[in-house]
Amino acid sequence: MRTILIAGNWKMNMGPKETAEFFTQLDDAAQKNIEGVEAAVCPPFVSLSAAFSARKSGSAVKIGAQNVHFEDNGAFTGEISTAMLNVLGCDFVILGHSERREYFGEDDAVVNKKVKKALADGITPIVCVGEVLSERKEDRHFEVVKEQAAGSLDGLSADELTKIVIAYEPVWAIGTGETASPEQAQEMHAFIREQLAALFNEDAASTVRILYGGSMKPDNADELLKQPDVDGGLIGGASLKPADFSQLVAIAAGQK
Numbered sequence: 001m002r003t004i005l006i007a008g009n010w011k012m013n014m015g016p017k018e019t020a021e022f023f024t025q026l027d028d029a030a031q032k033n034i035e036g037v038e039a040a041v042c043p044p045f046v047s048l049s050a051a052f053s054a055r056k057s058g059s060a061v062k063i064g065a066q067n068v069h070f071e072d073n074g075a076f077t078g079e080i081s082t083a084m085l086n087v088l089g090c091d092f093v094i095l096g097h098s099e100r101r102e103y104f105g106e107d108d109a110v111v112n113k114k115v116k117k118a119l120a121d122g123i124t125p126i127v128c129v130g131e132v133l134s135e136r137k138e139d140r141h142f143e144v145v146k147e148q149a150a151g152s153l154d155g156l157s158a159d160e161l162t163k164i165v166i167a168y169e170p171v172w173a174i175g176t177g178e179t180a181s182p183e184q185a186q187e188m189h190a191f192i193r194e195q196l197a198a199l200f201n202e203d204a205a206s207t208v209r210i211l212y213g214g215s216m217k218p219d220n221a222d223e224l225l226k227q228p229d230v231d232g233g234l235i236g237g238a239s240l241k242p243a244d245f246s247q248l249v250a251i252a253a254g255q256k
């Protein structure tokens with residue numbers, strides 16, 4: 001069975017002080033090692049150190065970054081390397097989020113380089129895909145997501161596929177309060193898994209975790225997580241509140 005992953009994407013929120021407070025306020029129950037459930041938060045770069053310092057010893061909550069560069073080092077002003085994330089001990093890195101695609105010009109080719117770099121350096125990439133509203137309205141959502149997945153994962157081996165996490169985030173559901181229905185999420189997750197089986201193999205496709213992202217919160221998480229191909233959530237807004245994040249972890253634990 002696939003371990004459920006509840007991952008918080010804090011985006012450009014939570015400086016070092018708020019990050020430390022978050023860990024102080026997080027329920028002990030959410031930090032326990034729960035069989036079948038993994039929890040993680042991805043603060044901004046400048047708050048990563050604070051997260052590692054504030055996380056209680058023995059806490060099972062993992063810590064990730066929201067982006068990384070694909071080169072080792074050099075003249076890339078404003079960028080961060082996998083080696084830097086590894087010094088801190090980051091477990092995850094979110095790659096190809098729709099906000100990076102939209103505002104920072106990242107395309108599948110760039111995301112692909114980053115995925116390969118993260119894998120080579122032992123950081124688990126959370127690779128995001130998802131259509132915008134006009135693409136869904138034109139009934140092109142499957143085609144768009146298929147192309148993003150194929151492009152972002154190009155050249156990976158089946159074994160490498162099992163080491164990544166995919167997040168399906170319909171852009172129209174991000175930060176809008178509008179969630180994909182559990183049926184819409186399941187339909188797309190199953191489609192993604194089918195594509196991965198064709199691109200790689202059945203075994204690898206059934207091992208890889210596919211998270212849902214887009215206005216997931218304690219109110220709707222249970223129904224979404226109940227879907228057979230939904231293996232967790234990539235959560236923005238609701239992950240900023242320790243109580244909501246704790247509740248999401250508890251809901252995930254209840255799925256077992």
Ligand code: 13P
Pocket residue numbers: 009097169173174175176177213214215216234235236237238
């Ligand atoms: P919201 O949960 O705020 O809609 O954000 C989702 C998201 O973009 C997570 O990466």
